[in-house]
Amino acid sequence: MKRIFTAFLAFFAFAATAQEYQNQGKFEQLDYMLRSPNVYRTASGAPGHMYWQQKADYKIDVTLDEGKNQIIGSETITYTNNSPDELTYLWVQLDQNMRAKNSMSYDVDENSVPDRASEGQIDRMMGYPDYDGGHKIQKLVDAEGNDMKYIINNTMMRIDLEKPLKAGEEISFSIDWFYNINDRARMGGRGGFDYFEEDENTVFTITQWFPRMAVYNDFEGWQNKQFIGSGEFALPFGDYEVNITVPDDHIVASTGELQNADAVLTADQLERWEKSKTADDPVLIVTKKEAEKAEKNKAKGTKTWTYHAENVRDFAFGSSRKFIWDAMGVDIEGKTVMAMSYYPKEAWGLWDKYSTKVVAHTLEVYSRMTIPYPYPVAISVEAANGMEYPMICFNYGRPAPDGTYSARTKYGMIGVIIHEVGHNFFPMIVNSDERQWTWMDEGLNSFVQFVAEQEWEPNYPSRRGPAGNIVSYMKGDKSNIRPIMTNSENIIQFGNNAYGKPATALNILRETVMGRELFDKAFKTFSERWAFKHPTPTDFFRTMEDASAVDLDWFWRGWFYSVNHVDIAIEDVEWYKLHSQNPDVENKIKSERAEEESYHVTPDKNKEEGIKTVVEKHPELKDFYNSYDPYEVDGDDRKAYKTFRASLTEKEEALLDGGYNFYEVQYENKGGLVMPIIIEATYSDGSKETFKYPAEIWRKRENTATKVIISQKEIVQFQVDPKRETADVDEENNYWPPRNIPNKFELYQRRNSTPRGQSPADNEMSRNK
Structure with a gap:
């Protein structure tokens, strides 16, 4: 990748440069598409010698009111200005405001009236009229208790400062607030x-719950783009001290380390906790029996759990009297990390067996691929959804009421736990801007998730990562597809665009384009460079090339900036052999070809009908030409061949006698996305050989390429992309001779739906029990 010298152009301004990009060749350097290197971000993709980032520390007291389903909080934020800039105002994120009555989220989402509508559909169309959502700011004061001036613009709050916050200075201010917790089953949300109606208990997953500082950085200033619902969060790092007051029979799972275990746990639970630190298998801290007892005998008082967390970008917690809790220590390069799971009895049978083991496995794989996991704990909470925060994540996976579960539920649960625990690395540690580039969060993580899944068990049924799994999306209607480099809120087909396609692209880079050794080193280098910092796509692209010496501009350009697909076809194959000059051989071939070319059906038909020609009736009409064979070999022919052989060098003679076959294979790039050509040859004896040509084979003629394959054995079949490595969308044109592959369609049968995350009662295990 040549380092840029052209004018600055932001990544997210793709639309403004689309026409200019389309006019460029597929192997032109990205140049103007990337940010200019400077003292903050180098041309190699590393942080510059003057790189800086802000810091936001929090002290929070929060109360969960179970009766009202309400969060009441008071926080003090200490904000440190490490930038070289003087700040006259601060921006704070109020993410709960996306659910406020006047939220633009309801206005920007399209809807229509169906032929038949359920109560839930009408509820959504009406904007949940009985729910009063959003952050309710009660007080905002400075360190001396003086009111501060602020204005709220949807999900962002600007605090105007009495005097500028200069470089190197810090400011403290306090906010009191509350909000009404949303019913996730009804309204969705992270x-x-x-609510569990059968035992009248609730599992709370408290996320995006406190006013949080927005990011101020070197490449865009304040990241104050509104939160509409898809683009997640850009947040600065800081330290947290959080006191969480909940009903006194609740168990709290949280970001950070528990500071007052002796005040909130029983003596037996404390003993089990200590045992779990050195256990080879998960130890129950809160047993199923204890959780079931708490469900039935609800306490009336409250209890405060205190957690501390250092150098994190966010904070979340879960709370319920239903929680079963297990834990085990995991050795990460000599440091013990506590892998833990919290789950209701409804998840028993799956979670007690798998969750914490999956957490431990995830930490080990991601630590190898990126950096050693730096935090003291990693938590998985069962909550019928999937969402991530530092040290804690919320995942689904419940058996059917009889305890059985489907393979889909089992592997879906394992996959979502790997994915959400993996988010500790992307973006909680390698802290990209999710509000702008979802793929830097979800795509990078989905890729490493695939690696971890494949190391969980042989042939793990991964949804995202294998090249073949993205084919149906990439060959779809282009008006319904956006480039990966699209802003998060503007993506169409969110899962395929932000998760599946970038994960597949990185897997192809690793397995097919770069190879594991080069890719893994470059990927780890990126992670090490940008751990606890704010990388951009430019930094990722440059680092991957800088650490590998592989020019990948063509790859980023095709996979990340375009909606082209892969379709490499075998257009034609020509078969050649060296002319031996031996008249006994060549004249026989010429004779056979002449006979084939001169053949027509009439003489055969005449013979069948018994028709005799005139010459057959009158042999005396025959002359010289009736017996002349133009391909008969005579003495002069053999003498000329002997002279020719005598003129040959030893190497020329070996080539002539080698029996080589020359196959000129012509390829066409029908999809527009340039990729390496991988072609498998099947020989007449049944053996096979694979030939691979780098993507640069298309650099001069982007739509056609020709390559000769030489073999002493005859080839009976060619196949492009035989192991489905490149996401080629049309396999029918991958064969020579052509081969037709039947398309399949299914007989659709409507099934009764089950709650999200729960296995259907009719599953393989129940049918074979």
Whole structure:
């Protein structure tokens, strides 16, 4: 990748440069598409010698009111200005405001009236009229208790400062607030509450719950883009001290380390906790029996759990009297990390067996691929959804009521736990801007998730990562597809765009384009460079090339900036052999070809009908030409061949007698996305050989390429992309001779739906029990 010298152009301004990009060749350097290197971010993709970032520390007291389903909080933020800039105002994120009555989220989402509508659909169309959402700011004061001036613009709050905050200075201010927790089953969302009607208990997952500082950085200033619902969060790092007051029979799972275990746990639970630190298998800290007892005998008082967390970008917690809790220590390069799971009895049978083991496995794989996991704990909470925060994540996976579960539920649960625990690395540690580039969060993480899944068990049924799994998306209607480099809120087909396609692209880079050794070193280098910092796509692209010496501009350009797909076809194959000059051989071939070319059906038909020609009736009409064979070999022919052989060098003679076959294979790039050509040859004896040509084979003629394959054995079949490595969308044109592959369609049968995350009662295990 040549380092840029052209004018600055932001990544997210793709639309403004689309026409200019389309006019460029597929192997032109990205140049103007990337940010200019400077003292903050180098041309190699590393942080510059003057790199800086802000810091936000929090002290929070929060109360969970279970009766009202309400969060009441008071926080003090200490904000440190490490930038070289003087700040006259601060921006704070109020993410709960996306659920406020006047939220633009309801206005920008399209809807229509169906032929038949459920109560839930009408509820959504009406904007949940009985729910009063959003952060309710009660007080905002400075360190001396003086009111501060602020204005709220949807999900962002600007605090105007009495005097500028200069470089190197810090400011403290306090906010009191509350909000009404959303019913996640009814309204969706990353956090909320999950109500269990049968025992009248609730699992709370409290996320995006406190006013949080927005990011101020070197490449865009304040990241104050509104939160509409898809683009997640850009947040600065800081230290947290959080006191969480909940009903006194609740168990709290949280970001950070528990500071007052002796005040909130029983003596037996404390003993089990100590045992779990050195256990080879998960130890129950809170047993199923204890959780079931708490469900039935609800306490009336409250209890405060205190957690501390250092150098994290966010904070979340879960709370319920239903929680079973297990834990085990995991050795990460000599440091013990506590892998833990919290789950209701409804998840028993799956979670007690798998969750914490999956957490431990995830930490080990991601630590190898990126950096050693730096935090003291990693938590998985069962909450019928999937969402991530530092040290804690919320995942789904419940058996059917009889305890059985489907393979889909089992592997879906394992996959989502790997994915959400993996988010500790992307973006909680390698802290990209999710509000702008979802793929830097979800795509990078989905890729390493795939690596971890494949190391969980042989042939793990991964959804995202294998090249073949993205084919149906990439060959779809281009008006319904956006480039990966699209802003998070503007993505169409979110899962395929931000998760599946970038994960597949990186897997292809690793397995097919770069190879594991080069890729893994470059990927780890990126992670090490940008751990606890704010990388951009430019930094990722440059680092991957800088650490590998592989020019990948063509790859980023095709996979990340375009909606082209891969379709490499075998257009034609020509078969050649060296002319031996031996008249006994060559004249026989010429004779056979002449006979084939001169053949027509009439003489055969005449013979069948018994028709005799005139010459057959009158042999005396025959002359010289009736017996002349133009391909008969005579003495002069053999003498000329002997002279020719005598003129040959030893190498020329070996080539002539080697029996080589020359196959000129012509390829066409029908999809527009340039990729390496991988072609498998099947020989007449049944053996096979694979030939691979780098993507640069298309650099001069982007739509056609020709390559000769030489073999002493005859080839009976060619196949492009035989192991489905490149996401080629049309396999029918991958064969020579052509081969037709039947398309399949399914007989659709409507099934009764089950709650999200729960296995259907009719599953393989129940049918074979």
